[in-house]
Amino acid sequence: MTDDVDLDFDADELAMLRQLFRSEAHEALETVTARALASGATRPSADALAEMMRVTHTLKGAAGTVGLPDVVDLSHRLESAIAAVAGLHGAPAPWTSHANDLLIEVIDAIRGYLDRLDQPDREARAGAIRAQIERLTRPASAAAPDAPDMAPPDAPAPPDAPVPEPKTWLRVEPARVDELMSSAGELLFDRTRIERRVELLRTLAKDLARTRQTLHDALDDDARGVGSLRGAVVEAEAELSGQAALLGQTTTALLDEIEALRRTIGELQRGLTRVRMEPARSLMTHAARTLRALRRATGVAVELRTSGEDTELDKAVSEYLIDPITQLLRNAVAHGIEPAEQRRALGKPEIATITIRARQDGNTLVLDVADDGRGIETAKLAERLVATGRWSSSRARLASEADILEALLDTGVSTRGAADELAGRGVGISLVRQTVAKLGGEVRVASQPGKGTTFTLHLPLSAALAQAMLFKVDGQVYAIPSVHVTETTLVDGYAIRHTVRDTQVPVLRLEQLLGHGSAGDRRPAIVVSFAGKTLVCTVDKIIGAREIIIKPLGPLLAPLTLYAGATISGSGKVQLILDPAQLVRRGYPDAGDAVDAIDDPVTSPTVLAGRALVVDDSRAIREAMTSMLGSEGWIVDVAEDGARALQLTRQLRYDLVVTDLEMPGIGGFDLIARLRRDERFKQTPIVIITSRASPEHRRRARDLGVRALVAKPITRRKLLEALSAR
Amino acid sequence: MPELRNVVVFTLGGERYAIELRWVREVVSLGFVTHVPSAPAALGGVCNLHGEILPVLDVNVLLEGARGLPPRQGDGALVIDAQGLVCALRVDQIDHVASLHAAGGEVTDANGRRLRLLEADELIRRALDQVAAEVELRA
Numbered sequence: 001m002t003d004d005v006d007l008d009f010d011a012d013e014l015a016m017l018r019q020l021f022r023s024e025a026h027e028a029l030e031t032v033t034a035r036a037l038a039s040g041a042t043r044p045s046a047d048a049l050a051e052m053m054r055v056t057h058t059l060k061g062a063a064g065t066v067g068l069p070d071v072v073d074l075s076h077r078l079e080s081a082i083a084a085v086a087g088l089h090g091a092p093a094p095w096t097s098h099a100n101d102l103l104i105e106v107i108d109a110i111r112g113y114l115d116r117l118d119q120p121d122r123e124a125r126a127g128a129i130r131a132q133i134e135r136l137t138r139p140a141s142a143a144a145p146d147a148p149d150m151a152p153p154d155a156p157a158p159p160d161a162p163v164p165e166p167k168t169w170l171r172v173e174p175a176r177v178d179e180l181m182s183s184a185g186e187l188l189f190d191r192t193r194i195e196r197r198v199e200l201l202r203t204l205a206k207d208l209a210r211t212r213q214t215l216h217d218a219l220d221d222d223a224r225g226v227g228s229l230r231g232a233v234v235e236a237e238a239e240l241s242g243q244a245a246l247l248g249q250t251t252t253a254l255l256d257e258i259e260a261l262r263r264t265i266g267e268l269q270r271g272l273t274r275v276r277m278e279p280a281r282s283l284m285t286h287a288a289r290t291l292r293a294l295r296r297a298t299g300v301a302v303e304l305r306t307s308g309e310d311t312e313l314d315k316a317v318s319e320y321l322i323d324p325i326t327q328l329l330r331n332a333v334a335h336g337i338e339p340a341e342q343r344r345a346l347g348k349p350e351i352a353t354i355t356i357r358a359r360q361d362g363n364t365l366v367l368d369v370a371d372d373g374r375g376i377e378t379a380k381l382a383e384r385l386v387a388t389g390r391w392s393s394s395r396a397r398l399a400s401e402a403d404i405l406e407a408l409l410d411t412g413v414s415t416r417g418a419a420d421e422l423a424g425r426g427v428g429i430s431l432v433r434q435t436v437a438k439l440g441g442e443v444r445v446a447s448q449p450g451k452g453t454t455f456t457l458h459l460p461l462s463a464a465l466a467q468a469m470l471f472k473v474d475g476q477v478y479a480i481p482s483v484h485v486t487e488t489t490l491v492d493g494y495a496i497r498h499t500v501r502d503t504q505v506p507v508l509r510l511e512q513l514l515g516h517g518s519a520g521d522r523r524p525a526i527v528v529s530f531a532g533k534t535l536v537c538t539v540d541k542i543i544g545a546r547e548i549i550i551k552p553l554g555p556l557l558a559p560l561t562l563y564a565g566a567t568i569s570g571s572g573k574v575q576l577i578l579d580p581a582q583l584v585r586r587g588y589p590d591a592g593d594a595v596d597a598i599d600d601p602v603t604s605p606t607v608l609a610g611r612a613l614v615v616d617d618s619r620a621i622r623e624a625m626t627s628m629l630g631s632e633g634w635i636v637d638v639a640e641d642g643a644r645a646l647q648l649t650r651q652l653r654y655d656l657v658v659t660d661l662e663m664p665g666i667g668g669f670d671l672i673a674r675l676r677r678d679e680r681f682k683q684t685p686i687v688i689i690t691s692r693a694s695p696e697h698r699r700r701a702r703d704l705g706v707r708a709l710v711a712k713p714i715t716r717r718k719l720l721e722a723l724s725a726r
Numbered sequence: 727m728p729e730l731r732n733v734v735v736f737t738l739g740g741e742r743y744a745i746e747l748r749w750v751r752e753v754v755s756l757g758f759v760t761h762v763p764s765a766p767a768a769l770g771g772v773c774n775l776h777g778e779i780l781p782v783l784d785v786n787v788l789l790e791g792a793r794g795l796p797p798r799q800g801d802g803a804l805v806i807d808a809q810g811l812v813c814a815l816r817v818d819q820i821d822h823v824a825s826l827h828a829a830g831g832e833v834t835d836a837n838g839r840r841l842r843l844l845e846a847d848e849l850i851r852r853a854l855d856q857v858a859a860e861v862e863l864r865a
Contacts, residue, residue, distance in 0.1 A: 437774070437777070439777075440777035440778075441777055442776055442777060458776075458777075460777070476760060476761060513763065513764075514763040515763070551777075551778065551779050552779070553772075553779055554778075554779055554781065554811060554812075555810065555811045555854075556769070556781045556811055556813060556850075556853060556854065556857060557762070557765070557769070557772070557779070557781055557857070559857050559858055559860075560762065560764060560765055560857065560860075562763075562764055563762075566760075566772065566779050568774050568777065571758070572757055572758065572774050573757075573758040573760060573774065574758070574760040574772045574773060574774050574779055575760065576760065576762065576772075
């Protein structure tokens with residue numbers, strides 16, 4: 001059978017439809033598997049059979065639509081076989097304990113077939129599956145396991161034809177997307193409300209400035225009598241009290257709206273998390289399939305029981321868990337479950353049971369993998385710990401049961417002497433712990449001798465996964481989010497600039513920032529780009545890109561802005577994540593190269609806010625400075641020359657003076673010199689704005705204790721840098 | 727009038743201290759301790775505790791003493807929960823848990839010796855202050 005079917009789709013459409021079909025088919029087949037597994041060794045219920053038939057039938061229809069006649073044929077045969085078992089065509093076909101296994105094998109084979117539609121051996125594989133389906137309805141004697149003429153159903157594809165990774169689709173309930181949309185809509189409302197309040201605050205700030213100016217003018221007017229002055233003050237006081245009340249109300253309202261915004265963001269975050277959630281069922285179905293393969297490989301009679309299939313967990317977490325669960329199942333089959341005759345002798349059911357239970361506990365997913373085998377003989381385990389040189393004999397003597405079980409998780413030592421093909425030497429158990437630790441979870445083990453062993457996995461329900469570049473400095477591993485890493489390179493020793501794509505960028509030596517040493521040798525380096533700025537960070541060793549889970553650092557470490565968070569390695573070590581924004585800031589310390597800081601041992605703390613005086617003969621500059629400082633919370637007075645400035649400073653104290661140099665009459669330096677003679681202005685931070693900053697200017701400025709010289713044109717950033725501590 | 731307090735008595739740098747049991751969430755043996763460059767001296771490093779990031783504090787530094795030994799994997803530590811945050815205090819040895827008479831910031835042990843009674847929230851406040859000061863210094 002080939003694809004040469006007349007269809008009304010072009011190649012692209014068909015590819016997309018087949019992609020969708022594949023995802024739908026996997027889901028339908030999963031349903032059949034789940035039903036078959038639920039029945040264990042018994043005949044599936046009528047309901048279960050009916051559902052299997054329904055989904056197989058749907059599959060048949062869909063396969064026809066996307067032009068896959070061989071899949072139509074297979075689904076048809078499967079549907080008929082299930083119908084025969086259900087007794088829809090006469091007497092029900094006999095059901096053997098083997099039939100469920102066979103059914104699952106058929107489903108797996110069809111799934112494998114769908115994943116390799118482009119392979120040349122399609123026809124042969126379809127043939128093999130048809131033979132398998134036939135065996136489903138054959139009498140028990142004929143259904144001997146693995147007839148020799150059968151091609152293995154999931155034989156690997158020929159090596160020269162690699163299996164393409166099927167694209168994965170996230171299937172989401174429409175209701176969950178609707179919730180997200182409604183939260184996003186709410187965000188817009190929140191924003192509008194906040195903007196309106198901020199607008200009101202701005203108007204209020206203007207009103208306040210006007211009231212103050214009125215008051216100021218009244219005080220300034222020497223000609224005014226006391227009575228008239230009093231009148232002006234009373235009037236201003238009334239205005240102020242009204243403005244204060246309005247300010248109070250607006251602030252309260254604004255806080256409420258920010259709280260509402262916070263809630264909406266929280267809803268959005270939760271909604272997004274829910275979109276990624278899937279039930280634990282798919283993980284358990286996978287486990288069932290693994291156990292079936294193990295049963296066939298070892299002949300160990302074991303059954304799987306599951307509970308809590310509807311417990312939801314992050315798809316990413318679920319995918320990560322497949323390997324650890326497989327490992328635990330292997331471990332149970334290889335080490336936990338006693339041979340059948342021993343079980344009989346102990347009065348235990350001959351068919352052993354492995355139970356996987358999932359449940360949610362707060363923000364944690366709890367997953368138990370329990371067997372009813374021999375349990376862990378801790379004494380024997382301790383002996384092996386000593387025999388393999390991991391423990392001293394005195395330590396083994398003093399260790400509690402819990403210590404010994406803990407050692408099992410850490411070292412993976414096993415009570416079995418010989419290497420075991422299935423579970424290795426128990427090394428797998430330590431891998432389980434590593435994977436779970438990487439997800440930010442924990443593994444515990446409990447054991448009752450003769451009754452069984454239970455591994456309990458505690459996992460976060462969701463995980464903030466991100467790609468990061470990992471590297472080593474001074475023996476420790478650090479991470480930088482990959483989105484900000486453009487490439488890696490090699491940097492010469494002592495180089496302070498490096499050429500990246502024809503551009504010279506600064507070199508930040510992380511071995512100095514994070515460690516002690518700095519040898520002058522050629523080093524590997526990571527090119528970091530953030531907000532349009534690029535820099536090269538040298539490291540000791542580049543480990544490579546990895547998927548990591550971001551953990552918050554907590555309130556104590558949060559102020560250390562160099563770090564954006566941390567992650568936990570497979571071996572449980574904390575690795576710090578560097579914030580690219582901070583690295584770039586350190587790589588460009590001279591970002592405001594127009595700002596010359598002047599070292600002044602007396603005044604260095606950041607100037608926060610208060611009353612500022614701006615002295616400049618240009619009205620545009622006065623306006624611009626008023627607006628910039630005003631938006632930072634300053635109350636700003638302006639003066640057009642030195643004389644006016646001196647007049648103002650006689651009446652008022654200022655927390656900051658910003659002055660031009662070239663002005664008519666009293667110039668900038670003259671003004672500063674006079675202010676410094678005044679006791680009240682000895683320590684006041686002063687910033688000079690100028691179009692030319694000669695060395696002579698700088699020297700004079702330093703002598704007068706000027707905080708900074710800022711070159712025109714003035715920008716908000718330059719101004720803020722001049723005000724912040726150096 | 728001295729009151730009875732339930733305390734954990736521990737040794738650190740040759741000194742014995744007591745801390746009230748109500749602050750102590752668990753006693754652990756530290757996992758791998760990651761050094762945090764640029765952190766203040768009071769922060770010895772961070773550890774993984776049940777999948778969360780646990781800061782490990784140096785009590786010596788918080789008590790304005792000299793910097794103690796850096797915390798290492800396998801060291802004993804008290805995990806304390808105060809001021810809304812969880813952190814570990816590295817100790818040399820846990821001596822015992824006892825109900826002791828407390829007065830004036832000290833407790834008296836069975837042998838009549840007086841031990842300094844540590845206040846967890848005060849220690850954490852100091853740690854927060856040190857981090858804040860460090861940040862200001864570098865800003």
